[in-house]
Amino acid sequence: MHTLIASPFLDDHLLLRPGSTQGLRIGERRFKELAAANSPCPPWLVDAVGRRWPDLQLAGRRVDEVVLVRQASPFGYGRASYELNLGCNYDCEHCYLALKKFDGLPWPDRKRLLHVMRDAGVLWLQLTGGEPLIDKLFPDVYRLAYELGMMISVSSNGSRLPNRSILDLLTTLRPYRLTISVYGATAESYDSLTRRPGSFAKFQRGLLAAHEAGLPLNLNLIVTQHNAHEHDAMIDMADRLGLPHHVFSNMSPTIYGGAESLPAQSREYLRKRKPFTGCNAGHTFFHVDPHGQASICKVGRDPQIPLLAEGVDGLARLRSIADKLLLRQGGCTGCGLQGTCGTCMPLVTLYRKANAPLASYCQHGPDRRDQQRR
Template sequence: MNWISYCDRPEVVVWEMTRACRLACTHCRAEAQPKRDPLELDTNEARTLIDHVAAFSPRFFIFSGGDPSRRPDLVELVAHAASRGLRVALSPSATPDMLALDFEALAEAGLACLSFSLDGATEETHNTFRGVKRAWEWTMQGIAATRKAGIPFQINTTITAQNYHEFDAMTTLVESLKPSVWSIFMVVPTGRADAHQLPEPKQAEALLNKLCELSRRVPFAIKTTEAPQYRRIQLQQAERAGLERPHVGGTNDGRGFVFISHRGEVCPSGFLPVSAGNVRRLPLLQIYRESPLFRSLRNPTALKGKCGRCDYRMLCGGSRARAFALRGDPLAEEPLCTYQPKPQE
């Protein structure tokens, strides 16, 4: 899809089913709470939302949280979404609630993928990151249960200044686990995360270059979240090596991507917590297409600073969430990018 297509409909839709979660992650964008919010979308509202999403056929529909395992209607809603032709992914937290799920029932319901977070190469690092002593153990048990049920799984890794140095060891660990996808997320200082968790721009650039090199030798797919400059690096490395130009995607916050909160608020992403409307009052697609916020995020000429001058702005565009978190402006330049645009003629 391209910029024009993204103006019509999103490619990825994420629904935050709940903010309830038993973990206490240091970077949690949702600032998850122990108990469920009584104002969450209920089952009937969720089914209506799913029907609306199915009508425009995005590439992925992701159930997220908090911890979706806390919703007793989870399997029912997965089945409903799959029956409507949606490719459904689930992103639970590794908790006893997740381990209590019926993984076989999720597979039968039509779940296409299940993701697990691993944020350290060791048990100690990961548990510290997640704020609970047995988080590593529960994650490994969840991966085993997912394999047994025959559900493809994805590993998500958040990169911060505190775990950046473990990237090589994390690579070895992920290779041993054999996921279908490894997704690298560059932390955004929102929710519980703060600016002290950000790696240096040069560190981020070096890591993404390593990731690109890794992508050419591993059997699983590699993607990034809130690191759209990875697409630039993919093109640069291919050009330097004389390789065929790779096909790279172009979604970004509000551009091919939309997030619905547990209360129905529609945001460009979970890491850019600015609501453009609520699905309880307006159809999701109307909010996505017509709200001034979303329209500005899909306008490459609206970008400011070096992002607005960048020759890769159509493909990358920088993390709009990180710009908002650090600059207070979702159209400001990307704080973690080292690239200097070519002079405009």
């Protein structure tokens, strides 16, 4: 198994180490040198790796023994997310997936799909769900993505991390990042949100097991009406463990435009979003659902491209789809405050389908009305 990955990434060339958040820019000339090498590691590589990762000693070792060199892709996609399955062992009221059906591809199709993503240039891959760790094919997907030279992030509720086989896999083939969602600081609030008695205890065991194993953890702190009073306690939990964290408090409609997730919103923690000035969805990033349908992101899911039927060539249409989906339309087209709007158009579309209150996604309604009167 490789120790390092050399890969084109957008307009750059990188040297990465699985499980490490650090990397090196090596430039096109040195990348090509590694791609052509079947000889001992060159001095510049030995020195650079020794400085960046002192525990790695490459002197006397062959390039092809330690470095997986990825080929350049004409498609230019550097990142992707892959929903293995929408199924979950929790039933969180705020969940944007709504139905959460246990329904994913068989292994031969998942194998083809991962090769398509590799051929598209995907270097960073997020494995998500549902809850990806309860998917019976998670170990196979994870292992193949790793073998194909992808830097893997896993998004999980943490409940399956005490499982010995899962923990052994993640500590042997280390992810780039393991992100765990936090739904409360006590069993009362946590179990109330997940609607699964005992889920807080499972989360605690999983978090501690991963932390003790030294996995690269990040916490997503989910603030809703059920646990808003524990906002500070969740932050204290992350700080005690010395873990980076992000607070998510704005509830979204479901991926089908349903409103059932919106009542979980804590009005106190409805945050004003930063101005949306565009993103790389559909251009350098794409999303794949459990059936192999590619879209620009997890929110803008329609139109989709059937990757198993069309292969990597189907992604050629994704950029034009992204440009159309991100255009302001409907009630937003005449708004003179679009430059400070914090909600992208695909998300606005879902809010509208859900008949959500304007204040939940349009954060300058009164200012807009004043401007229109003038």
